[in-house]
Amino acid sequence: MNKSSNRKQDALNYHSNGRPGKIQVVPTKPTNSQRDLTLAYSPGVAEPCLRIAENVEDVYKYTAKSNLVAVISNGTAVLGLGNIGPEASKPVMEGKGLLFKIYADIDVFDLEVNTQNVDEFVNIVKALEPTFGGVNLEDISAPTCFEIERRLKAEMNIPVMHDDQHGTAIISGAALMNACEIQGKKLDKIKMVVNGAGAAAVSCTKMYLSLGVKKENVVMFDINGVLTPQRDDLDELRMQFATQRTDVTTLADAMKGADVFVGLSAGNVVTADMVVSMAKNPIIFAMANPEPEINYDVAKAARKDIIMATGRSDFPNQVNNVLGFPYIFRGALDVRATAINEEMKIAAVKAIAEMAKKPVPEAVNLAYNITNLKFGRDYIIPKPMDQRLITEVSSAVARAAIESGVARKVITDWNAYHEELLSRLGNNNKLLRDMTNKAKQEPKRIVFAEADTYKILRAAQIVKDEGVATPILLGDVERIKKIMRENELDLGDVQIIDPKLETERRQEFAEYFFKKRQRRGITLYEAEKLMTDRNYYGACMVQFGEADALISGLTKNYATTVKPALQIIGTEEGVNRVAGMYLMITEKGPVFFGDTTINVNPTAQELVDITVLMERSIAQLNIKPRIAVLSYSNFGSNEGEIPEKTREAVRILHEKYPDMIVDGEMQANFALNPRLLAENFEFSTLNGKPANTLIFPTLESGNIAYKLLQEIGGAEAVGPILLGMKKPVHVLQLGSSVREIVNMVTIAVIDAQVKCAQSADQSKKRRSK
Ligand SMILES: NC(=O)C1=CN([C@@H]2O[C@H](COP(=O)(O)OP(=O)(O)OC[C@H]3O[C@@H](n4cnc5c(N)ncnc54)[C@H](OP(=O)(O)O)[C@@H]3O)[C@@H](O)[C@H]2O)C=CC1
Ligand SMILES: CC(=O)C(=O)O
Ligand SMILES: [Mg+2]
Structure with a gap:
């Protein structure tokens, strides 16, 4: 089999394997017991029925209507496959349902209707109004689609949108604005x-x-050729686009000198020669599906100065209504809009166009396996997997609905609405977002010891672009610049320092280090040599106030990286140990794990020290720590080294820190399940809510637990956050991802903010004494 027939077979298997088709209905309420079923169905279900009978608006309160959209087709213009009938359109309609769900958490019933009669179609859809919060008309051919949509909009009181018309217009409108900007063309001048x-x-x-765009600059074709006033087969709608030009008969004529080609017709109707004949910096949107009007590679090969877009997901610049319909309906449903009007559409165009100009989140690069997407010829509109679409586009649409008076519900707290939108995608990393926002309020200078690696440079660009930190790069200047060039990274006027070339500065740092360590076996000669090591140099920069925090460890083991920082910067006053903590972002919320990195087999007192360090650091994130000291035993149920030392640690903690919410020793399931804890150990001071901070008895248990949770439980691990240092130093895990590095920088910035504020406070106190 060749590649293309392989792909066709893959598509068939995808649809037929397992449960046939692509969607199913999933209950949203418990159905485990007889009682649940009594409430869900007869007799319980009569109660909401009666309430709705009394007040029909209550249908939004007691049923799924508010989040349910009908995707309706009669199969007359299925993609570019033509009138293939309602059954044959069902895979596309299920596909739209799937996209509504994964991109905007909207539930869909796909309805394939067996009629081509406008009255009949309109009557069927109108009769369905009680069921749905909105209607997405799909793949209905022109001209009947215009009449159908016009009547349904006029006669229904829920939003109705023909996606092929308006979804496509919104996305390609945004793409056109951006493409013209990049190619240096004015909309009112383009041919x-x-x-x-x-x-x-x-x-x-x-x-x-x-x-x-000026109507006189548009030439339009249908299957019979160019639209002219002389044609007698055109209805009024098409006649308005009849050209006055007399020099155009064929598509090839029209393409000569044209700035923009828009294809919404059929596959492979444009040739490379036609592309060659277009004006300088041409723009091609070949949007027919599944085959574009011209193959992507053919068009790109024809012209170097082209912006080329298709409706397909397997090439750059996918101009497809998938970027619009999920979010437009999300915004419309959330304010219970009675229609999708012009204001809402224009708001969506602007939101999509603007988004493409903003820095692209790393998750998007990763999703598409691209190193550095940025606004330009190959990136004129956002990628469908960009999760910012839901916040940017849905809120723009909802706001426009409210302002234009079609909303029946008003949103006042837009931040809360953003959070709600993000949580719909299962993106409940609120804590991470809050931390980023906190970091942005007072960005700090972060020195990267391993700046000669792509991942560090990419992370540095992200934190710089997002306003989280000002990076300082350590390493060979030419090598760093080469990696930036090769990966199209742009860090502006970033400071790059090669310690090997900084003779004077190195000398000063070496003298300082020598003074500190001369009675611990270090000679001045050795100190000078060590300062060429970027971990030593970086730690000195932080110690001397030339940077606010150090990030290192991507390419070296933990102990090698942390040692220079401990020797040069040392631990906080009154703290005689450091510890490593992980923030685990789980489906049930954030949980902190410690010690996962430094102390191999801590004593009871050392467990107390670790707990105190963690408690303080978690509180800095505005979270009240609820701490469980873990063992394999519950409150004395077992004897042995681990239960005894953890029990002793809790005794000391209760005695010395009476305000701390901490208990143990206990097993992990009791710590995380309040019902279990209350049923068996009613006296526990941790009762009420699950613990959010877990103290492990040994490094081994903590380290294994976090890695299991990360791999099997799908939790995101942020860390290890190094606790107890006098100044912020954070050590990455060997081979960390760009996202993990960015998270660590965010932690480092917040750490630096807290430590700077503390030291300012101390100096003030000293001055006032
Ligand atoms: N990328 C995207 O997001 C979207 C892409 N599309 C694509 O656009 C195309 C049209 O869809 P839609 O408007 O819904 O369908 P319609 O059936 O309403 O319109 C198709 C139009 O294309 C014309 N046409 C067909 N073949 C040719 C040809 N060889 N040369 C010139 N014109 C031709 C038809 O002419 P006539 O009127 O004479 O029959 C008709 O005007 C499809 O390929 C579809 O997949 C549609 C929506 C969104
Ligand atoms: C994308 C789409 O809706 C179409 O091609 O019909
Ligand atoms: Mg369509």
């Missing part, structure tokens, strides 16, 4: 060829006119 005069083409062209 445009539109191939196709159907649902999508007519609506898209109307949108382009509203964005500034």
Whole structure:
């Protein structure tokens, strides 16, 4: 089998394997007991029925209507496959349902209707209004789609949108604005060829006119050729796009000197020669599905100065309504809009266009296996997997609905709405977002000891772009610049320091280090040599106030990295040990694990020290720590070294820190399950809520536990956060990902903010004495 037939077979298998099709219905309420079923169905279900009968608006309160959209087609214009009938359209409609769900958490019933009669179609859809919060019309051919949509919008009181018309117009409108900006073209000057005069083409062209394109600069084609006033087969709608030009008969004529080609017709109708004949810096949106009007590679090979986009996901610049419909309906449903109006559409266009100009989150690069997406010829609009779409586009649409008076519900707390939108995607990393926001309030200078690696440079670019930190890069200047060039990283006027070239500074640092360690076996000669090591040099920069925090460890083992920092910076006053803590982002919320990195087999007193360090550091994140000291025993149920030392640690903690919420020794399930704890150990001071901080009896148990949770439990691990240092130093795990490095920088910035504030406080106190 060749590659293409392989792919076709893969697509068939994808749909037929296991449960056929792509979607299913999932209950949202418990169904475990007889009681649950009594409430879910008869007799319990009668209660919400009666409430709704009394007040029909209560249907939004007691049923799934508010989040349910109908994707309806009659199969007359299925992608570019033509009128293949309602059954054959079902895979596409299920596909739209799947996209609604994964991108915007909207539930969909796909309805394939067996009629091509406008009245019948309209009557069916209208009769479904009680069921749905919105109607997405799909793949209905022109011209009937216009009449159907017009009537349904007028006669229904829920949002109705024909996605092929308006979804496509919104996305391609945003893409056109950005493509023109990149190619240096003005919308009111561009010469445009539109191939196709159907649902999508007519609506898209109307949108382009509203964005500034001049009607006299548009030439449109249908299957019978160019639209001219002389044609007697055109309805009123198409006639408005008839060209006055007399020099155009074929598509090839129209393409000569054109700035933009918009294809919403059928596959492979544009040739490379036509592309060659276009104006300088041409723009091609070949949006027919599944085969674009011209193959991506053919068009790119024809012109170096081209911006090329298709409707497909396997090439750069996917101009496809998938970027719009999930978020447009999300915003409309959330304010219970009665319609999707022009204001809402324009708001979506602007939101999408603007998003493409902002720095791309690392998760998007990773999702597409691209190193550095940025606004330009190969990135004119956001990628569908960009989770910012839901916050940016849905809130723009919801806001426009409220401002234009079609909303029946008003949003006042937009931050809370953002959080709600993100949590719909299972993206409940609120703590991480809060931490990023805190870091951004007072960015700090972070020195990266291993700046000659792509991952560090990428992370440095992200934290710089996001305003979290000002990076300082240590390493060979030429090597660092080469990696930046090769990966198109742009860190502006970032400070790059090669310690090997900094003779004077190295000398000063060496003298300082020698003074500190001369009675511990270090000679001045050795100190001078050590300062060429970037971990020593970086630690000295922090110690001398030339940077606020040091990040290292990506390429070396933990002990080698942490040693220079301990020798040069040392531990906080009154603290005689350091410890490592992980923040685990779990489905049930954040949980802190310690010690996972430094103390191999801590004594009872050492466990107390670790607990105190963790408690303080967690409190700095505005979280009240609820601490469980873990063992394999519960409150004396077992004897042995581990239960005894953990029990002793809790005794000391209760005695010395009466305000700390801490208990143990206990097993991990009791720590995390309040019901279990209350049923068996009612006296526990931890009762009420699960612990959010777990103290492990040994390094081995803590380290194994966090790695298991990360791998099997799917938790995100942020750390190890080094606790107890006088100044912020954070050591990465060998081989950390870019995202993990960015998270560590965020932690380091917050750490630096706290430590700077503390030292300012201390100096003030000293001055006032
Ligand atoms: N990327 C995206 O997001 C989207 C892409 N599309 C794609 O756009 C295309 C059209 O969809 P839609 O508007 O819904 O369908 P319609 O059936 O409403 O319109 C199709 C139009 O294309 C014209 N056409 C067909 N073949 C040719 C040809 N060889 N040369 C010139 N014109 C031709 C038809 O002409 P006539 O009127 O004479 O029959 C008709 O005007 C499909 O390929 C679809 O997949 C659609 C929506 C979104
Ligand atoms: C993308 C889409 O809706 C279409 O091709 O019809
Ligand atoms: Mg479609």
